[in-house]
Amino acid sequence: MQLLLLTGLFLPLAGFLFICGLNKILPRRLVEVAGPGTILLSFLTFSYILYCNNQGVPLPHITLFTWIPLKGLWTDFSLRLDHLSLLMTLIITGVGFLIHAYSVGYMDHDEDLARYFSVMNFFIFSMLLLVLGANLLVFFVGWEGVGLASYLLIGYWYKRPPAAKAAKKAFVVNRIGDLGLLLGILLTYSLFGTSDIQEVCQRVGKEFTIGAPLITILSLLYFWGATGKSAQIPLHTWLPDAMEGPTPVSALIHAATMVTAGVYLVVRMHPVFQMAPITLQLVAIVGGTTALFSALCATSQSDLKRVLAYSTISQLGLMFLATGVGAYFAAMFHLTTHAFVKALLFLSAGNVIHMMHGTTEMDKMGGLNKVFPKTNLLFLVGALSMSGIPPLAIFFSKDIIIESVSGNTLYYYAALSVSLLTAFYLTRAYMLTFRGPCLVKDVKEAPVVMLAPVAVLGLLTVFGGLLGFAVNQAPLLMQFLAKDSLAFMAQSFHVTISMWISILVAFTGVTIGAFYSRKSLAIFFNSFYINQLYQALFVQPCRAIANCIASFFEPKIFDSSLSLTQDASYKTAKILQELQNGQIRSYIAWLVVGASFLIIYLSIASL
Amino acid sequence: MDLTIALFVSFAMFLIGILGILFKRNALIMFLSIELMLNSANLLFVAFSRYWGNQVGLAWVFFVLVLAAAEAAVGLAIIINLFRTKQVVDVDQYNLLRG
Amino acid sequence: MTMIVLGLLIVISALGIILLKKPVHACLSFLLTLLGLAGVYLQLNAPFISAMQILVYAGAILVIFMFVIVLFQDAYLAIDEYRAKSKPFWLVLSATLLIVTLTLLGTRLKTLGYQKESLPEGYGSLEALGKAIYIDFFFPFEAVGLLFLVAIIGALYIGKKVQ
Numbered sequence: 001m002q003l004l005l006l007t008g009l010f011l012p013l014a015g016f017l018f019i020c021g022l023n024k025i026l027p028r029r030l031v032e033v034a035g036p037g038t039i040l041l042s043f044l045t046f047s048y049i050l051y052c053n054n055q056g057v058p059l060p061h062i063t064l065f066t067w068i069p070l071k072g073l074w075t076d077f078s079l080r081l082d083h084l085s086l087l088m089t090l091i092i093t094g095v096g097f098l099i100h101a102y103s104v105g106y107m108d109h110d111e112d113l114a115r116y117f118s119v120m121n122f123f124i125f126s127m128l129l130l131v132l133g134a135n136l137l138v139f140f141v142g143w144e145g146v147g148l149a150s151y152l153l154i155g156y157w158y159k160r161p162p163a164a165k166a167a168k169k170a171f172v173v174n175r176i177g178d179l180g181l182l183l184g185i186l187l188t189y190s191l192f193g194t195s196d197i198q199e200v201c202q203r204v205g206k207e208f209t210i211g212a213p214l215i216t217i218l219s220l221l222y223f224w225g226a227t228g229k230s231a232q233i234p235l236h237t238w239l240p241d242a243m244e245g246p247t248p249v250s251a252l253i254h255a256a257t258m259v260t261a262g263v264y265l266v267v268r269m270h271p272v273f274q275m276a277p278i279t280l281q282l283v284a285i286v287g288g289t290t291a292l293f294s295a296l297c298a299t300s301q302s303d304l305k306r307v308l309a310y311s312t313i314s315q316l317g318l319m320f321l322a323t324g325v326g327a328y329f330a331a332m333f334h335l336t337t338h339a340f341v342k343a344l345l346f347l348s349a350g351n352v353i354h355m356m357h358g359t360t361e362m363d364k365m366g367g368l369n370k371v372f373p374k375t376n377l378l379f380l381v382g383a384l385s386m387s388g389i390p391p392l393a394i395f396f397s398k399d400i401i402i403e404s405v406s407g408n409t410l411y412y413y414a415a416l417s418v419s420l421l422t423a424f425y426l427t428r429a430y431m432l433t434f435r436g437p438c439l440v441k442d443v444k445e446a447p448v449v450m451l452a453p454v455a456v457l458g459l460l461t462v463f464g465g466l467l468g469f470a471v472n473q474a475p476l477l478m479q480f481l482a483k484d485s486l487a488f489m490a491q492s493f494h495v496t497i498s499m500w501i502s503i504l505v506a507f508t509g510v511t512i513g514a515f516y517s518r519k520s521l522a523i524f525f526n527s528f529y530i531n532q533l534y535q536a537l538f539v540q541p542c543r544a545i546a547n548c549i550a551s552f553f554e555p556k557i558f559d560s561s562l563s564l565t566q567d568a569s570y571k572t573a574k575i576l577q578e579l580q581n582g583q584i585r586s587y588i589a590w591l592v593v594g595a596s597f598l599i600i601y602l603s604i605a606s607l
Numbered sequence: 608m609d610l611t612i613a614l615f616v617s618f619a620m621f622l623i624g625i626l627g628i629l630f631k632r633n634a635l636i637m638f639l640s641i642e643l644m645l646n647s648a649n650l651l652f653v654a655f656s657r658y659w660g661n662q663v664g665l666a667w668v669f670f671v672l673v674l675a676a677a678e679a680a681v682g683l684a685i686i687i688n689l690f691r692t693k694q695v696v697d698v699d700q701y702n703l704l705r706g
Numbered sequence: 707m708t709m710i711v712l713g714l715l716i717v718i719s720a721l722g723i724i725l726l727k728k729p730v731h732a733c734l735s736f737l738l739t740l741l742g743l744a745g746v747y748l749q750l751n752a753p754f755i756s757a758m759q760i761l762v763y764a765g766a767i768l769v770i771f772m773f774v775i776v777l778f779q780d781a782y783l784a785i786d787e788y789r790a791k792s793k794p795f796w797l798v799l800s801a802t803l804l805i806v807t808l809t810l811l812g813t814r815l816k817t818l819g820y821q822k823e824s825l826p827e828g829y830g831s832l833e834a835l836g837k838a839i840y841i842d843f844f845f846p847f848e849a850v851g852l853l854f855l856v857a858i859i860g861a862l863y864i865g866k867k868v869q
Contacts, residue, residue, distance in 0.1 A: 582705030584698050586793075588628050589800040596800075596807035603811050609709050609750065614815055616713040616746070618808045620720050620739075625804055627724040629797045632785050635729055635775055639736055642767065643720055646743055649759075657750045660826055662838035668755050669839060672762050673850050677857030679767045683774050684865035691868075696781045697788055 001052065002060040005081055008045035008089065009132060011038045012125040020118035028113060035117030036100035039124055043093035050086060059086065061134065068137075073189055080134035080198070083480050087332065088131040088264060091339050095256045096124050098453035102347055103248040105450035106354050116156060120252070123149035127257050131264060136185045136195035139265075143181065143229065146258045147174045153253060154245040166241035173238040177228010181265075184221030191218065201271040210275055219272050219279040222265060223286075230262030230316045232290045237531055239313055243305040243360075247350030250305060255312050255342035260335050263319045267328050274326070284324025284405075288414040291317030293528070295421035299428070300525040303360050304349050307429045311386065312342060314418060318401055321411060327404035329478050334397035336477070340464050341394050344457040345382040345426075351375040351446040351454065352433060362429065367438030372445050376434050378458045383430045385461045387423035388506035393464035395506070402502050416505055423509025431514060613654035620647035634686050634696045638679075645675045709749055716742040729775045729782055733768065740764045752830045 015038030019031055026034075053059055063078035081089075100120060107113055126145025133139035148171075155167030188195045191214060192203060208215045226232070231239040242254050253259070266273060266283065273280055291314045298310035315338050322331040352368060352375060353360055369376040385392035388399070398419060405411035445451075620643055627640030649668050656664025690696060719742060722735035740763050747756035828834045839847050 580705060582702030584701065585629055585632075585797060589796050592625055592629070592800040592804050596803045599807045599811055603814050612709045612713050613746065613750070615812065616716055618812060619717045622804060622808055623717075623720040623724060626801055629801055631724060633729060633782050635771070635778065636724065636732055639723055639732060639771065642736070642763075642771075643723060643739065646739070646763070650743060650746065653747055653750050653752050653755060657752070657825075660829065662829070662834050663842070665752055665755055665830065665835050666838040666843050668752075669758070669835070670843075670846055670850050672758060673854060676762055676767055677854050679770060680861040681857050681864065683770055684861040687774060687777070687865055690778060690781070694781075695784055695788075696778050697785045700788060 001049065001057055002062050004045050004049050004052075005060045005062060005079060005132075008042045008049070008093075009079065009125070009128050011042045011045070012121045012128065014038065015121040016118045016125060019114050019121065023114045023118070026114060031114050031117055032104045035121060036097055036104065038121060039093055039097040039100050042124070042128075043090070043097050046086065046089045046093055049081070050090065053086070059083070063134075072193060074194060075135055075137045077138060078134040078196075079129075079132045079138070081132060084264075084268065084332070085131040087336065087477075087481065088260075089128055091336060092124060092127050092131070092257050095339050095343050095457075096120075096252060098456055099248045099252045099256075099343065099347070102251075102350070102450055102453040103246070105447055106246065106248050106350055116153075116246075119149055119152045119156075120249075123153065123253065123258075127261070130261055134196060134198070136188060136197060136200075139197070140181065140185060143225075143261060144178065146253070146261065147171065147178065147229070150174070150242070150253050150258055153249040154242045156245055156249065160244070162241075163244040166238075166244040170238040170242050173235050174228050177225050177235055179224075180221045180228065181225025184218055184225060187214075187218050187221060197268060201269065204272050204275055208275055211277060212275065215272060216276040216278050219269070219276040220282070222269055222272070223279060223283055226262030226265050226320075227286070228262075229265075230259045230320070231313050232262070232286050232317060232320060233293060234530075236290060236294065236313050237534060240306050240309045243303070243309050247305065247346060247353055250309070251343045251346035251350070254309065255346055256339040259312060259316055260319075260339070263316065263323065263331055263335055266320070266323045267331055270323070270328055273323070280324050280326070282324075284321050284411060287317045287320025287322075287324055288411055288418075289317070290314070291321060291418045292414055292421075293317075295418050295425070297525075297528070298425045299421060301425075302362055302525070304352070304362050304365070304429060304433060305346075305360050307362075307425060308342070308345055308349060311345075311422065311426065314422060315342070315386075318398070318415065318418060321415065322401045322404060325405050325408070325411065327401065329481060330397065330400040330404050332481060333477055334394075334401060337393040337397045337461075337464050340457055340460040341382055341385050344378060344454060344461055345386065347450075347454045347457065348375050348379040348382060351450055352379075354450070355444065355446055362432040365433045366436040367434070369434040370438060372434075374445060374451055375454070378454050379430060379434065381458050381461055383426040384510070386426050387510055388419055388502060389510070390503060391465060393461050395503075396465040399499050399502055403496065403498055406498055416502065419502060420505050420509045423506050424513040427510045427513025610654055610658050613650055617647045617650045617654070620644070620650070632697050632699055634689070634698050637698065638682055638686065641682075642675065642679065645671065709746065712742050712745045712749065716746070727782070728779070730772075730779060733771055733775055736771070737764060737768055740768065751825060754830065754832050754835055 015034060019026065019034060049059070059081045061078065061080045063076045065077050066075075067077045068075040100117070103116065103120070107116055110116065123146060126142045126149055128142070130139055130142025130146060133142060151167050151171040154170050155164050157163045158167075185195055188200060192200050192207075194200070204215065228235045239254055239259070243250055245253075273283070294310040294313040294317065298307050298314065301307045301310065315334070319331045319334050319338075322328075322334065352365065352372065355372065356365065359365070381392070385394045388395045390396075402412065402415045402419070405415055624640040624644035624647065627643065628637050631637055631640070649671055652664040652668045652671065656662065656668075686696075689701065693700065716739055719735045719738040723732045723739070726732045726735060740759065744756040744759045744764075747753075747759060
């Protein structure tokens, strides 16, 4: 069992090293097979672990080696597989494999395929390390790794300036969040002496009271980190720009896996968060605000991928809203279904983009349902599911969230508005892309290698809701997760009046979207001018300081201090040079001086 | 009393010798001043040998005398060589070994 | 009394060495100094040393000096054409320092006291000196002999005319 875990974790790393190291000599076919192949094997390994666990084998916990043997900071490099992380690994490797297979078709015009697949493999490895880490430091290693992979992949086409800028922006904004997480980890060490997740979660309830200020600060720091990674306000500006990367990258990293790392962190450390009700309130408010805000922005975008990016931010906001009220199962269930549906949407959008040779502007698309019939169907399924139409997957998870927040009227109306807006803008995107007059000719449908993974995701979308739906008993996923902690047992799906209200809201949104698709508002289009605000507040002053240092400090102060030293030693040498002028009488004079001192010393010393 | 006078004379000779080296530019006069300094040391030896009453000082005078002779011979040979090269006796002009 | 006179003679003729313009005159002044010194040695009960002084210094060394000075006796005129290169300030400073030092030393030695009035038997005679050289200081004697040999060879070699 332990060996299986290690295999599952390190296969993608082996793939990364293999493809990266033997880059020059591997034939293209081999790279195309090896890249997805390692992820498929990893997925099969984790599925087998799931199967064994159902038969009763306990889940493994491995310590690889002692990493930091210092007293206040003792850390082992250990991995723990429990049900929460098993769910995450299955999502990561499963959806990851489908996207890898899809990339084989998407990137067929690209020369540098080995770099792509090696970094994708590295990303999967880091994400697995993130979810499998038994202590916060290993988690942080994975966290940083996915940040790095995100940078490398957004800037994959590095020769394009917008892509390079977007990659830099993503990394820097992520870094700001990482600062919070790092501070949180250090605070954990100082409070508990260890960062082992299980130990911290068990001890926090005993050692601190609810609402203790230190725990509030700790949970705020964790949430700060989660904000950066999961693109919540105010650190959300990187995600729409991250769409400069290839579409499979957007699907994998910025829809299904990396951005969910923040949600995973909050759910993982939920005992800590439950000790700090203030933070939970903040989480809910930030989540709700972000959801509403980005849903508004998504209604007026003209770029297909940006609509989906804002949609991701919005759904992540919903997940955080759910965790803020304590509905952890709802958040994880929504995470799962969202992974399927968002990947489906992104990949079918990728089909369109690839077959249209790189255009992402919806103004240039229209009436594609005649040319791309299969993609049309798949995108429609995704859009309907995301809008919350039963019995597709998202309906169940979103309804559980709405039901959990129904206690608080503000959250309830916010969630309903988000639902309405989501339905609206997705239908609008569908209409703009696939309906209306057809402006392009001689494009054809995507090849099988690109359609098959999307079809699998479509199936998952249709039937995935069953994971969280059951009558008169706890659904499958909840039973699965509840083996970890009873906090997952709280909510389940009920047929109530609010369910009918949310269905009504969803249908309304779809209808409005179908008819009012052409208009857009400038303020939403520029996402409330937040980018410009950040540029003026932060970027310009830093640039000014850098200019000042480069043009003033460095030549005048640093360089001149160096030349001062040089001058000083030169002048000293010049002075000392005068001592040796070749004149015998001067030398004799020095001799006499020395001799007199000697005589004085000897005559005084005989005192 | 004799000793004190001898001491003063010796110091005076030594001082005059040093002044000669420092302030005269003729190489031969400088050399003469060196011989004067050696003589002052000789006088000290003899005076103190008389003071202590043993022969040690006189023996050393013997040796110093021999040394002075040898050194005078070699030194003058060098000065003659220098004069052959540069045709002047001014020591200030022998300054090729400068830094 | 004689000591004082002889001392004055020595000092004045030493001053003459450095103050006289012509080198020949300086050399003659040196001769006078040596004679005065010989007198002083006699006064200090060292007859052999005084004889040696006359023989070696006045008879040999002074003669060599005389030879070389005669060789260059007109060269001293050319000295005034060339400006002195060593700054006189430093030279004066070092001379002053030396004077101060010697004064300091002199003041400390004033309390040395008088000499022994009684001398041992045969002080200053040749026999006693020979005993001292050949018995007590035999090694320095041999070394000085070797040194003399080396000096002769050296002087001959350096003074050789280049072909």
